[in-house]
Amino acid sequence: MKKALQIKVVGVVQGVGFRPFVYRLAETLSLTGWVFNSSEGVKIYLEGTEENLLFFLEKLKKEAPPLSQIYHLEIQEVPYEGLEDFKILKSEEKGKIELDILPDLGICKDCLLELFQREDRRYRYPFITCVNCGPRFSILEKIPYERENTTMKFFPLCPSCKEEYENPLNRRFHAEPIACPVCGPYLELYSGEGAKLASSEKALELSQKYLKEGKILAVKGLTGFHLVARADDPQVIEILRSRKRRSKKPFAVMFRDITQLENYVELTDEDKRLLLSPQAPILLLPDKGLLPANLNEGLNTLGVFLPYTPLHHLLLRDLPFPLIVTSGNFSDEPIVFENEEALSRLSQIADYLLLHNRPIKRGLDDSVIKRSGTFYIFIRRARGYTPLPIFLKLSTKKVILAVGAQERSTFSLAFKNKIISSHHLGDIEDVISLSHFERCVYDFLKLYGIWPEIIVSDLHPRYETTRWALEFSQKEGIPLIQLQHHLAHIYSVLAEKGEIPEEEVLGVSWDGTGYGLDKTIWGGEFFLIRGLHFERIFTLRPFSLIGGEKALKDTRRIALSLLFEIFGEEALSLDLPFLKTLRESEVLMFYQAWKRKINSPSTTSIGRLFDGFSALLGICYYNTYSGEAPMRLEKLYQPNFKEAYPFSIKEGFYIDWEEVIREVLRDFSNPSACATKFINGLARIILEIAKLSGVRKVVLSGGVFMNGPLMLETLRLLKEEGFETLRNELFPPNDGGISLGQAFYGVLKLNFDPPLP
Ligand code: ZN
Ligand code: ZN
Numbered sequence: 107m108k109k110a111l112q113i114k115v116v117g118v119v120q121g122v123g124f125r126p127f128v129y130r131l132a133e134t135l136s137l138t139g140w141v142f143n144s145s146e147g148v149k150i151y152l153e154g155t156e157e158n159l160l161f162f163l164e165k166l167k168k169e170a171p172p173l174s175q176i177y178h179l180e181i182q183e184v185p186y187e188g189l190e191d192f193k194i195l196k197s198e199e200k201g202k203i204e205l206d207i208l209p210d211l212g213i214c215k216d217c218l219l220e221l222f223q224r225e226d227r228r229y230r231y232p233f234i235t236c237v238n239c240g241p242r243f244s245i246l247e248k249i250p251y252e253r254e255n256t257t258m259k260f261f262p263l264c265p266s267c268k269e270e271y272e273n274p275l276n277r278r279f280h281a282e283p284i285a286c287p288v289c290g291p292y293l294e295l296y297s298g299e300g301a302k303l304a305s306s307e308k309a310l311e312l313s314q315k316y317l318k319e320g321k322i323l324a325v326k327g328l329t330g331f332h333l334v335a336r337a338d339d340p341q342v343i344e345i346l347r348s349r350k351r352r353s354k355k356p357f358a359v360m361f362r363d364i365t366q367l368e369n370y371v372e373l374t375d376e377d378k379r380l381l382l383s384p385q386a387p388i389l390l391l392p393d394k395g396l397l398p399a400n401l402n403e404g405l406n407t408l409g410v411f412l413p414y415t416p417l418h419h420l421l422l423r424d425l426p427f428p429l430i431v432t433s434g435n436f437s438d439e440p441i442v443f444e445n446e447e448a449l450s451r452l453s454q455i456a457d458y459l460l461l462h463n464r465p466i467k468r469g470l471d472d473s474v475i476k477r478s479g480t481f482y483i484f485i486r487r488a489r490g491y492t493p494l495p496i497f498l499k500l501s502t503k504k505v506i507l508a509v510g511a512q513e514r515s516t517f518s519l520a521f522k523n524k525i526i527s528s529h530h531l532g533d534i535e536d537v538i539s540l541s542h543f544e545r546c547v548y549d550f551l552k553l554y555g556i557w558p559e560i561i562v563s564d565l566h567p568r569y570e571t572t573r574w575a576l577e578f579s580q581k582e583g584i585p586l587i588q589l590q591h592h593l594a595h596i597y598s599v600l601a602e603k604g605e606i607p608e609e610e611v612l613g614v615s616w617d618g619t620g621y622g623l624d625k626t627i628w629g630g631e632f633f634l635i636r637g638l639h640f641e642r643i644f645t646l647r648p649f650s651l652i653g654g655e656k657a658l659k660d661t662r663r664i665a666l667s668l669l670f671e672i673f674g675e676e677a678l679s680l681d682l683p684f685l686k687t688l689r690e691s692e693v694l695m696f697y698q699a700w701k702r703k704i705n706s707p708s709t710t711s712i713g714r715l716f717d718g719f720s721a722l723l724g725i726c727y728y729n730t731y732s733g734e735a736p737m738r739l740e741k742l743y744q745p746n747f748k749e750a751y752p753f754s755i756k757e758g759f760y761i762d763w764e765e766v767i768r769e770v771l772r773d774f775s776n777p778s779a780c781a782t783k784f785i786n787g788l789a790r791i792i793l794e795i796a797k798l799s800g801v802r803k804v805v806l807s808g809g810v811f812m813n814g815p816l817m818l819e820t821l822r823l824l825k826e827e828g829f830e831t832l833r834n835e836l837f838p839p840n841d842g843g844i845s846l847g848q849a850f851y852g853v854l855k856l857n858f859d860p861p862l863p
């Protein structure tokens with residue numbers, strides 16, 4: 107007795123070889139019917155014996171292609187039609203869009219093997235790819251994911267490629283971006299002046315020659331341009347720094363393979379797995395110090411990654427040194443991804459440009475993850491991860507657009523039962539970066555075919571994104587919700603879990619700076635949170651940022667402010683190394699500004715306390731990039747030293763740092779011990795407040811938790827005392843996660859306003 111089933115598979119099931127897999131499975135089980143891609147997911151119709159149909163369902167989940175993710179299956183028994191064979195049908199164009207788009211993927215093992223096989227017709231072809239690897243999101247113009255909807259539409263398949271594309275048993279069956287030297291994109295090398303020098307194999311050969319000579323190249327990669335140079339020459343690094351206008355911020359280095367990499371950093375098995383994964387992120391790992399110091403001055407971590415495109419493999423294979431591979435842009439600007447822009451702008455940095463003619467539809471930076479102990483902390487989420495969604499255990503009634511913060515900007519969209527966050531968009535501080543932000547928002551809205559019905563922003567009136575949200579809400583006549591920055595950090599962790607936060611939690615939001623509900627600058631906050639309810643129960647004892655914005659860079663202003671709070675005018679006569687780097691008149695001027703509160707706003711930021719503390723110890727007087735001082739402090743941390751500074755609780759609301767500063771003045775001759783005691787002390791005060799709070803669940807977020815030792819020590823102490831801890835695992839704890847938190851808050855607000863009882 108034969109039966110028939112109709113199955114809908116929802117999840118990441120397109121562009122991953124799902125249909126050929128279904129085809130092969132049906133064939134082996136003598137089932138007939140069809141399969142096709144619809145905008146709702148993969149649809150399957152199957153006929154056969156009951157036993158074989160059950161086998162099919164079992165194997166569908168168990169043996170699905172490695173890159174696919176089945177979120178759910180809808181199975182229905184339908185009338186038996188008596189079909190004779192199994193077919194793969196053409197995709198359906200219309201319909202609702204419920205599909206998830208796959209991120210861009212690093213080259214797979216099979217393609218890598220073929221790349222260096224002399225007899226393969228894609229031998230040394232820089233655009234070799236198959237259904238298991240290659241570009242996805244970055245070449246997509248609209249869904250469904252089909253070749254004619256990607257930038258590969260400009261390359262009609264040659265007969266050989268077409269045969270592979272149409273053969274369900276081939277690894278390249280319906281692999282949309284496939285190509286070969288006959289029909290596909292090719293390389294071209296240009297001089298900085300814009301003259302075409304060579305193409306294809308010759309372009310590669312010359313590129314390697316120039317790299318050996320210490321030249322800087324702009325190389326078009328998978329999702330954007332990189333600036334590339336040899337990583338072993340301090341002079342080359344200095345030239346790149348001055349041209350890119352990036353004085354000290356560390357550069358990432360790409361290594362030929364694991365064997366080469368192992369000499370330079372300390373690697374665990376899990377690190378290797380991550381580095382070799384299709385996401386191929388940059389990992390910040392303990393540096394063995396074999397490369398020039400000006401790559402990552404003052405830090406003990408090195409950002410490393412492995413070749414993830416055929417082009418990277420071809421470039422690195424015969425080079426005797428690793429390469430700096432850093433985003434192709436000027437400091438903090440969006441990554442360049444179009445040939446024309448590269449030729450006009452990156453040529454100011456690069457001596458040569460290695461271009462190709464496969465257009466990139468949207469540019470994404472490399473993702474960055476830091477390992478501390480056995481924990482991984484996202485620093486930047488982009489290529490390889492965007493646009494995978496977060497799934498919620500509740501649905502949103504309306505489409506929500508959350509615009510994020512201003513630094514490390516991202517935006518998020520909540521619709522149906524998910525939140526999709528954009529890739530890292532850099533800092534938004536001027537008209538150019540704001541218009542880039544706006545273009546990206548419209549790009550996502552168009553791609554997913556949705557339009558916002560609610561918009562969520564930060565509370566900061568001077569964030570460009572807040573102003574933009576206000577304008578958008580007025581123009582479109584949709585409501586605007588504003589969420590305090592540090593609450594958004596905590597909600598970003600809750601969002602990752604996707605659950606309704608019914609249980610009360612302690613949210614520890616430790617951060618650089620964010621706009622507070624009392625209009626001062628917050629960043630050392632403890633909240634009790636339940637659903638939409640929150641109460642701010644503790645914060646850091648406030649101090650002044652002398653000179654406002656200037657104090658974010660010049661850490662000595664913060665050190666002085668802490669000293670003025672404790673000693674008043676007497677601080678002027680203290681004998682401290684950092685004071686000697688300032689003129690007496692400057693110190694006096696800072697004192698007057700502090701005393702009269704002239705351009706010296708008050709803050710409760712732990713991030714700024716870190717800054718002041720490093721100035722006091724003489725570790726870092728000036729942040730040339732965001733987070734420099736705390737990162738330098740982190741380098742000094744000694745994991746086996748368990749002493750801690752006595753942070754205390756004052757007036758039942760403030761964490762007091764006065765005794766800590768007094769102790770530092772007594773023993774700052776050993777900066778390493780001081781740094782360790784400082785971090786341990788901060789972890790202990792979190793534990794103390796957790797105990798006072800009366801809740802069992804502690805949520806940690808905010809940029810300060812990019813600090814590995816602090817995160818590790820805090821988790822250790824809390825777990826030891828039986829607390830349940832939650833932290834960002836899939837998103838950055840820094841402002842890159844703000845839009846996720848905002849979007850989730852929006853979803854809760856729609857579902858539970860009026861709030862939970
Ligand atoms: Zn492949
Ligand atoms: Zn071809």
Ligand code: FE
Nearest residue numbers: 617620809841
């Ligand atoms: Fe923040």
